[in-house]
Amino acid sequence: MTDRRPEPIPLAVLTGFLGAGKTTLLNRLLRDPALADAAVVINEAGEIGVDHLLVEHVADGVVALAGGCLCCSLRGDLINTLEDLLRARDNGRIPPFRRLAIETSGLADPVPILQTLTLHPYLAMRYRLAAVLAVVDPTTAPETMAAHPEAARQVAMADRVALSKLDLASPEDVERTTGLIRRLNPAAELLEAQDADASSLFAEASPRALDLTPLAEGHGAIRAVSLASEAPLTRASYDMFVDLLRSAHAPKLLRLKGLVKIAEDPRRPLVVQGVRHVFAEPRFLDSWPDGDARTRLVAIGEGLPADLLATLYAAFAGRVAPDRPDRAALLDNPLAPRGGGLLS
Numbered sequence: 001m002t003d004r005r006p007e008p009i010p011l012a013v014l015t016g017f018l019g020a021g022k023t024t025l026l027n028r029l030l031r032d033p034a035l036a037d038a039a040v041v042i043n044e045a046g047e048i049g050v051d052h053l054l055v056e057h058v059a060d061g062v063v064a065l066a067g068g069c070l071c072c073s074l075r076g077d078l079i080n081t082l083e084d085l086l087r088a089r090d091n092g093r094i095p096p097f098r099r100l101a102i103e104t105s106g107l108a109d110p111v112p113i114l115q116t117l118t119l120h121p122y123l124a125m126r127y128r129l130a131a132v133l134a135v136v137d138p139t140t141a142p143e144t145m146a147a148h149p150e151a152a153r154q155v156a157m158a159d160r161v162a163l164s165k166l167d168l169a170s171p172e173d174v175e176r177t178t179g180l181i182r183r184l185n186p187a188a189e190l191l192e193a194q195d196a197d198a199s200s201l202f203a204e205a206s207p208r209a210l211d212l213t214p215l216a217e218g219h220g221a222i223r224a225v226s227l228a229s230e231a232p233l234t235r236a237s238y239d240m241f242v243d244l245l246r247s248a249h250a251p252k253l254l255r256l257k258g259l260v261k262i263a264e265d266p267r268r269p270l271v272v273q274g275v276r277h278v279f280a281e282p283r284f285l286d287s288w289p290d291g292d293a294r295t296r297l298v299a300i301g302e303g304l305p306a307d308l309l310a311t312l313y314a315a316f317a318g319r320v321a322p323d324r325p326d327r328a329a330l331l332d333n334p335l336a337p338r339g340g341g342l343l344s
């Protein structure tokens, strides 16, 4: 009798702290024809996912897992998603992907994810863990790793570590970060994110000795707050909204990202990308990636008020609730945009 078991599908885990550059790297790698047969699962922090909207090239094969972190509440969802993908592939409902990449949320402890993949009897038969690639941003890594054990674990668990943002990093940043990585994980292959290719993600890594003890607790006081809104911002109010968010919350704000509807050009979303105090020059996409023309934003940080985005956005979009103290503050604020219904 012949063994009819299908070949296991190589699976890569792409990890790295909030804003390290995972999606940027993934976007570039997915343009490579060598990865035309790859499916992608993206775990997004925040109830309203935006990361999958920022992945440009594999519309059919991207599955977004929003609303929590794969290493905590979503572990069951990861199992279901990986099983669903297999079922859809086996039934011919989706193209027969031959590899799978999982981009973890920036807060994920990779250990429970690796455990799920290696200990689940069916998944372990159908998928084969190829490699773990961690992206590290040397401009923030030393503080990030000191403050967030997840960030250090992501490096410690990796087969390969890719240094991103070398255009922004000083030689000292690179030296300090490289030293840290070497101490945490001397066996990892170190590379520059700009040189990473399909094999950096999928080339089989040598077997590793894993410390499979998950971190004891979740992510401390770090939380994701999300917003979805029909209301557009004028370009000027967008700038003020971001400036205020940055100046009032910068030390606690680890990440802000999403798509914003701009009143002057509502058919094209503006991409917002901020990591700590560094905000990328906003750029317009040609169209709304999923046809849903609402502003969607996620802010991740320590001790952020749950209604932070909603309150601030509403204020700049001119939808201040009549009973909020912000109304008086805005009315008194000579810089607040006028016209277009603000406070009217």
Ligand SMILES: Nc1nc2c(ncn2[C@@H]2O[C@H](COP(=O)(O)OP(=O)(O)OP(=O)(O)O)[C@@H](O)[C@H]2O)c(=O)[nH]1
Pocket (backbone or CB within 6 Å): 016, 017, 018, 019, 020, 021, 022, 023, 024, 025, 051, 105, 106, 107, 164, 165, 166, 167, 168, 255, 257, 273, 274, 275, 279, 280
């Ligand atoms: N200057 C510069 N910016 C970069 C580089 N790589 C990423 N960025 C920027 O850093 C920001 C975060 O990049 P992402 O790729 O979204 O990071 P991420 O790790 O996917 O972020 P999360 O999903 O929120 O954890 C974006 O504004 C990117 O454009 C780089 O090599 N150089």
